[in-house]
Amino acid sequence: MAKRIDVKDLNLFYGKFHAVQQVSLSVPPRNVTAFIGPSGCGKSTVLRSLNRMHEVAPGARVEGTVQLDGEDIYASTVDPVQVRRTIGMVFQRPNPFPTMSIRDNVVAGLKLAGVKNKKQLDEVAERSLRGANLWNEVKDRMDRPGGGLSGGQQQRLCIARAIAVQPDVLLMDEPCSALDPISTLAIEDLITELKKEYTIVIVTHNMQQAARVSDQTAFFNLLGVGQPGQLIEVDDTEKIFSNPTQKATEDYISGRFG
Amino acid sequence: MSTDTTDLTRLATPPTFQSVSGARKAKNLTATVLVSLAFAIAVIPLVWVLYTVLQRGFPVILNADWWQKSLSGLLSRQTGGGVYHAIYGTLVQGLVCGVISVPIGLFVAVYLVEYGGRSRLSKATTFMVDILTGVPSIVAALFVYSLWITTFGFGRSGFAVSLALVLLMVPVIVRTTEEMLKIVPDELREASYALGIPKWKTIVKIVIPTALSGILTGVMLALARVMGETAPVLVLAAYAPYINYNLFDGPMASLPLLMTSERNNPTDAGFDRIWGAAITLVLIITLFNLLATVISRWLAPKTK
Ligand SMILES: Nc1ncnc2c1ncn2[C@@H]1O[C@H](COP(=O)(O)OP(=O)(O)O)[C@@H](O)[C@H]1O
Ligand SMILES: [Mg+2]
Numbered sequence: 001m002a003k004r005i006d007v008k009d010l011n012l013f014y015g016k017f018h019a020v021q022q023v024s025l026s027v028p029p030r031n032v033t034a035f036i037g038p039s040g041c042g043k044s045t046v047l048r049s050l051n052r053m054h055e056v057a058p059g060a061r062v063e064g065t066v067q068l069d070g071e072d073i074y075a076s077t078v079d080p081v082q083v084r085r086t087i088g089m090v091f092q093r094p095n096p097f098p099t100m101s102i103r104d105n106v107v108a109g110l111k112l113a114g115v116k117n118k119k120q121l122d123e124v125a126e127r128s129l130r131g132a133n134l135w136n137e138v139k140d141r142m143d144r145p146g147g148g149l150s151g152g153q154q155q156r157l158c159i160a161r162a163i164a165v166q167p168d169v170l171l172m173d174e175p176c177s178a179l180d181p182i183s184t185l186a187i188e189d190l191i192t193e194l195k196k197e198y199t200i201v202i203v204t205h206n207m208q209q210a211a212r213v214s215d216q217t218a219f220f221n222l223l224g225v226g227q228p229g230q231l232i233e234v235d236d237t238e239k240i241f242s243n244p245t246q247k248a249t250e251d252y253i254s255g256r257f258g
Numbered sequence: 259m260s261t262d263t264t265d266l267t268r269l270a271t272p273p274t275f276q277s278v279s280g281a282r283k284a285k286n287l288t289a290t291v292l293v294s295l296a297f298a299i300a301v302i303p304l305v306w307v308l309y310t311v312l313q314r315g316f317p318v319i320l321n322a323d324w325w326q327k328s329l330s331g332l333l334s335r336q337t338g339g340g341v342y343h344a345i346y347g348t349l350v351q352g353l354v355c356g357v358i359s360v361p362i363g364l365f366v367a368v369y370l371v372e373y374g375g376r377s378r379l380s381k382a383t384t385f386m387v388d389i390l391t392g393v394p395s396i397v398a399a400l401f402v403y404s405l406w407i408t409t410f411g412f413g414r415s416g417f418a419v420s421l422a423l424v425l426l427m428v429p430v431i432v433r434t435t436e437e438m439l440k441i442v443p444d445e446l447r448e449a450s451y452a453l454g455i456p457k458w459k460t461i462v463k464i465v466i467p468t469a470l471s472g473i474l475t476g477v478m479l480a481l482a483r484v485m486g487e488t489a490p491v492l493v494l495a496a497y498a499p500y501i502n503y504n505l506f507d508g509p510m511a512s513l514p515l516l517m518t519s520e521r522n523n524p525t526d527a528g529f530d531r532i533w534g535a536a537i538t539l540v541l542i543i544t545l546f547n548l549l550a551t552v553i554s555r556w557l558a559p560k561t562k
Contacts, residue, residue, distance in 0.1 A: 085454025095445040098559030109453035
């Protein structure tokens with residue numbers, strides 16, 4: 001079940017360092033939102049605050065609210081482990097578990113949550129791998145280690161692993177930046193496919209990619225070194241790429257900096 | 259305008275590659291000689307020791323009795339008998355030490371890497387582990403003697419030896435486990451958290467299995483090391499020429515203890531026993547090292 005995200009007055013800190021300032025935006029369900037902007041402007045930091053991964057870093061702090069279908073994920077009664085189950089994440093570098101087979105990688109989330117039924121796990125593994133467009137490539141070697149796949153396959157394995165726990169939202173942090181163009185295309189197709197069922201937020205360095213896959217684009221920028229990153233504007237992708245409100249957005253998109 | 263033809267035939271730039279200068283050749287030769295010499299100095303004694311132990315001890319251990327009998331009832335000049343009582347002592351004292359040390363070392367290392375961060379307790383623990391690593395085995399033995407035997411009133415026994423070995427083994431296990439846990443990439447931890455797996459389960463099911471091959475190698479090497487320790491067995495266990503299965507009571511032999519005790523025996527029989535025990539100990543330790551290699555190959559994360 002895809003859900004909507006509402007971020008309000010979000011401020012993010014690493015210890016004393018104010019990394020991101022005053023972000024407010026909404027992500028509708030079954031929609032792809034792209035975060036673009038120069039390196040170090042806090043795209044990853046904002047993304048990681050959406051499933052409470054930000055606080056994993058030592059000294060990291062969050063102010064403001066993030067709501068998932070109206071429910072504040074930072075409320076004191078909320079268990080971050082539950083939040084992460086509901087909001088999955090795919091990382092920049094493919095990170096399959098090296099000690100596990102392909103199958104076990106896919107069902108790791110369920111298995112470690114205590115699901116033991118072998119038949120059910122096999123079904124989930126197949127469904128998730130089909131969902132990640134990887135099934136046909138790995139169905140004959142499910143017991144092989146996940147580390148033996150190519151980079152693009154590993155990243156799709158990680159996507160399969162993330163969707164195997166049936167999250168409501170999928171966060172992706174530059175999922176294609178370590179991949180070759182063909183694998184990148186495969187993942188972009190997959191994102192378009194996944195959009196039917198999930199709310200997706202994707203960080204990307206690649207403007208064409210943002211234009212190709214996203215419905216909505218948020219542009220982040222850094223006013224200066226040591227200053228907090230800011231959300232400059234967020235709008236429909238078409239509007240951002242054709243007729244942005246802010247000068248900085250236009251400069252960035254036309255490649256004048258960043 | 260010059261009409262000088264030599265100017266036209268001369269190369270515009272000097273050749274890119276020149277032959278190696280004499281000075282550099284000389285330096286190269288000196289370095290090669292020095293490195294080879296250092297290698298020889300390091301290896302010759304090693305080979306020599308191995309050769310002596312093999313040459314003197316090998317004939318002794320070929321006898322099946324060596325592995326199946328004790329020295330019970332034999333006079334010091336009588337040849338024959340075996341050392342299975344001492345092998346038993348060495349193995350049992352080492353294994354009991356391992357059973358106690360491994361969980362302690364593992365928990366301490368997990369605390370230091372996964373939970374401690376830069377807290378004061380974690381810094382203090384690291385400092386203590388550093389100091390413990392440098393404690394000579396005789397000091398560990400005397401400490402256990404004063405605590406276990408003088409203060410608590412227990413007798414000298416194999417178990418007291420195990421306790422002293424624990425003091426020597428724990429810091430080694432903490433150190434190697436810490437190193438192994440540190441090289442598990444944070445990305446794996448994050449991947450696990452992002453699946454909604456709690457931290458403790460991430461450590462037990464993802465982090466430790468990934469580091470397991472290295473951890474077990476460390477444990478095996480540490481075991482091999484403490485089994486050769488002599489000071490604790492000298493101080494904490496009396497020698498017995500017969501088998502004693504009871505770790506908690508009575509004298510108990512072990513290979514290092516047997517060797518030191520037979521040093522007082524000037525006969526050929528004593529000579530044989532010492533070299534036989536030496537090669538037996540070397541073999542046991544080699545076996546543990548081999549086991550470490552096999553385990554680490556077997557458990558190491560595979561890609562194929
Ligand atoms: N774990 C961390 N500890 C301290 N500072 C961090 C950490 N991660 C990122 N930062 C800082 O936060 C800022 C934003 O980083 P990030 O969100 O990774 O940027 P982006 O993904 O847009 O390139 C940068 O200045 C970066 O140095
Ligand atoms: Mg980033």
